[in-house]
Amino acid sequence: MSSEVASPMSPLGANVRKGKAATVFPSHVRRSFKHHPTDYTGELVRLLDDLSLVTHGISAHVAEADEQIRYGKVGNQKITSDFVTREVYHSLANDGYACLILSKGTQAPLTFPEYVPHGGYVVCLSPLSYDSLNDHFLSAAGTVFSVYKRKSSASLPGRSMDLQQNLGDQVAAGYCVYSSATTLYYTLGQGLYSFVLHPLARQYFLQPNHKLMWEPNVTCVYLDRNLLREDTPLAHAVKKFVQDHNLRVGDSGCAVVNVALCIQNGGLLVWKDAHLLCEAAPISFLVEQGMGVAVSDQGQRVLDLKSVEGNYHAPLTICCGPASAVEEICATMQSLQK
Structure with a gap:
């Protein structure tokens, strides 16, 4: 079976009504957060913004790696789980929205230096999932993330107790698929939505413009x-x-x-x-x-x-x-x- 994943709809927004602007990811997050706020500092909103921006770069690196496999050497950056983890860590390190990162590829949780601000959230990350049986073809890969509220005192580095969570207490989760189109799926606990990365605008656009529902009939x-x-x-x-x-x-x-x-x-x-x-x-x-x-x-x-x-x-x-x-x-x- 082919591993190509098509976007839910055209990246240009075929079903967007005339005269109505398409919804981009940051706007959708803020609108959802306004109706169902998780905190009153806006940290979660900005944290999700940062995670979505990181996937822009990862998408480009995955595409570059695939081009290198298909057509010869392109660039010099090898795409690995460790590389993706570093990208996420550096993106969040100085923002002050997260206090701890647990990455699938790293045994110990990643904390931030004491001199940087520490936020109120814990990020769990599966940095790069791909077809491990086909090392010569990187046509589709994915990143998964999850966000919890921290349990330890705020403004301090994260502790092990922040990872002792009820799985149902997630405040946000999502995953990004890098393929012929880069598609981001996410939830704030108010429904499942998908966004397609526009190749020129470098923005995630809501497609389709309604909640996704799991098909009741198994095919x-x-x-x-x-x-x-x-x-x-x-x-x-x-x-x-x-x-x-x-x-x-x-x-x-x-x-x-x-x-x-x-x-x-x-x-x-x-x-x-x-x-x-x-x-x-x-x-x-x-x-x-x-x-x-x-x-x-x-x-x-x-x-x-x-x-x-x-x-x-x-x-x-x-x-x-x-x-x-x-x-x-x-x-x-x-x-x-x-």
Whole structure:
């Protein structure tokens, strides 16, 4: 299956009414924040602005890396997870909106120097997800982020207690897919929205101009096919679901791209060994904002789980999709465990 991800609509805004300006990402965040404020300092709004701006540069570097693979040497910057983490860290280091960054690729949480301002939020980051089985083709990749309120005293460097969070307490989450079009999906807890990066204006435009909803009819199951060979209740339940409904099984090779394909086409997603705070939590939050359901391989609602000290990098297999499909799989898992 091709890993190319098309934008939800034309980047130029084909459905924008005449005389009505298109909505850019910063305006949409401020409008949503105005109706449902999380804080009264505006830190969260500016933090999301910074994260969206970082993805502009990452998108260009991913495109450059792909051009280098296809046509020979272009530039000298190798795109890696560490590089993306550094870009995010340097962007947030002096702004004073975040106090701590937990990156999937870094064992220890990243704190900021004592001489810089420390904000009221914690950022969890999966810096760069791509097809690890195809090192010679970087046509699609993705970044996932999640934001929590800090628990320790304000104006001080972040502490380990700031990572001991209930997964349902996220105040914002999103992911960005870098492909033929760069698309940003995000939520502030008031619905799921997507934005397409205009290649010339270098702005994210709202497309389509309404909330995204998870398609109720499953057309495909997106997962790593190796999971179906495992002897686990989830693997048997998913295999039975595929056979009973005569469904296709697909995998782009990149879990973040699989999420985008599920939202676009209607599907069921099984993400094996997702990072608890940096992937499983934000994706589950986004799925539920799109009226879907996300459960663990034990049938528990993901957003009911909690991170505790020492398990910040714990893996968690999740199953996401329409409520009816996930409930059917959970029922099959329960019957197999009896």
